[in-house]
Amino acid sequence: MSAIIHQGSAEVTLDIDRLRAETPGCAHVLHLNAAGSALPSRRTLDATVNHLRREAEIGGYEAAAEADAELEGFYPTVARLVGAQPGEIAFVENATRAWDLAFYSLDFRPGDRILTCVSEYSSNYISYLQVARKTGAEIVVVPDDRHGQIDLAALEREIDRGAKLVSISHVPTQGGLVQPAEAVGKIANDAGVLYLLDACQSVGQLPVDVKAIGCDFLSVTGRKYMRGPRGTGFLYAKQATTSRIEPILLDNHAAKWTDANAYTVREDARRFENWERYFAGVIGLKAAADQANELGMDAIWARLRTLADGLRERLSTVKGVTLTDLGKVRGAIVTFAVDGADHTALKAALRERAINVTVSTRFSSRLDLEGRGLKDVMRASVHVYNTEAELDRFVAALAEVYSAAA
CATH class of the missing domain: 3.40.640.10 (Type I PLP-dependent aspartate aminotransferase-like (Major domain))
Structure with a gap:
């Protein structure tokens, strides 16, 4: 599987299958916590x-x-x-x-x-x-x-x-x-x-x-x-x-x-x-x-925005989910609130399914979250080794664990 990235008139291809094969963690976990600590490549390891x-x-x-x-x-x-x-x-x-x-x-x-x-x-x-x-x-x-x-x-x-x-x-x-x-x-x-x-x-x-x-x-x-x-x-x-x-x-x-x-x-x-x-x-x-x-930062950035925008689109279809990202330009960190849910409990339930996300609390940014009336938000952050299929799996699992907890 490859991702074709357009940079002006040029095209850059990221070999996603190779990137995943060179990332040992991809065989064990669906990792959506790059903003916490991303999966390193075999080369770095x-x-x-x-x-x-x-x-x-x-x-x-x-x-x-x-x-x-x-x-x-x-x-x-x-x-x-x-x-x-x-x-x-x-x-x-x-x-x-x-x-x-x-x-x-x-x-x-x-x-x-x-x-x-x-x-x-x-x-x-x-x-x-x-x-x-x-x-x-x-x-x-x-x-x-x-x-x-x-x-x-x-x-x-x-x-x-x-x-x-x-x-x-x-x-x-x-x-x-x-x-x-x-x-x-x-x-x-x-x-x-x-x-x-x-x-x-x-x-x-x-x-x-x-x-x-x-x-x-x-x-x-x-x-x-x-x-x-x-x-x-x-x-x-x-x-x-x-x-x-x-x-x-x-x-x-x-x-x-x-x-x-x-x-x-x-x-x-x-x-x-x-x-x-x-x-x-x-x-x-x-x-x-x-x-x-x-790999090139332009190509990485384009890939991450595609994944993040796709994740936001998927999450917007899930009942009870409200997206909370701000800004004219939005990057690879996707945050959202789940109506009436204990976000920490949802995170734990997803972890049992080998899916990694996290929760950002007011302690991390009190002026912003408190000012918006948010106690905390769930955070899913993508990287180049993630795939569209993984996003589908994550959103389906989130909806399932939320329904079970409701």
Whole structure:
């Protein structure tokens, strides 16, 4: 089975049967939880496990020295994926820590304004609250427009009143919304305001070009749409605008102890790294990024939108189901509410049938879900290895378990 993707006048074919054959999990589960942790390919699995095995055989330091070329190759590979320079990439253990390293390294003072969006992720918002409490900085939530995405006119008005930082999530955890990140970047850049973009759900799902977006920092996880190992991620730090920002945490990899009372911080983005890191994960994430680059992000994005739109269409025919995705552009995350149902119980019933979905609660994005009167929503997130037949199976199973519980 192949999926023919149209890219302008050209056609790109994704060999779905091959992608599934190269994804061991497809033989065991119908996985609709890529937004939680996607199924890795055999290539990524082997790259990760083989390095762990080599560590066991010859020692960790020795295995890293042996794999130096592969480890160094991580930076240009990931840079290519997001349109960056290799020196602007740091390996970090997850998107939250990457985001934290950028955010907490900024020098907030009383009255500094942090502009964010209604759909912002809980971990990020908790950090805003903590910094506001400690420093006197102010959090400004820019309202949504009629499409449910950040209101660009309102953002312009707020940024004209002054801002230290614009910080939003590109794709929220609780829905298919894709924020207009490039338009936000233009507003921030024109105002000379730093722009931090949480891209943990977007890199690997859709084409991301940091130059076009105009962000100064970009935080990414490996385990979601990149299909990398858990415990991996990276931070993009734009050289032209962030090189003078000193990380809140330093070690003897990020800086050199040059005198008894002095140190020098390295100039590239690796100043945000630790010396000790998950070396097998670096190699595994490189393998995943290589595969994404080879398949092509335009082709992946087109395939994911086709699957997600098809799933939304199927779900709209199920009695009691209400789709809850917002935005002018909707991606691979499909969320919905089931009338009168316990979503957690439905998730468990589906898991018994080897179908993986999850539930997004108010804890994940309180301003958005609470503002819409939603306690929680069911979330099904597709990836390239999913098929139309799997979507049919999922929707039929959902209707069946819902009827049984009613």
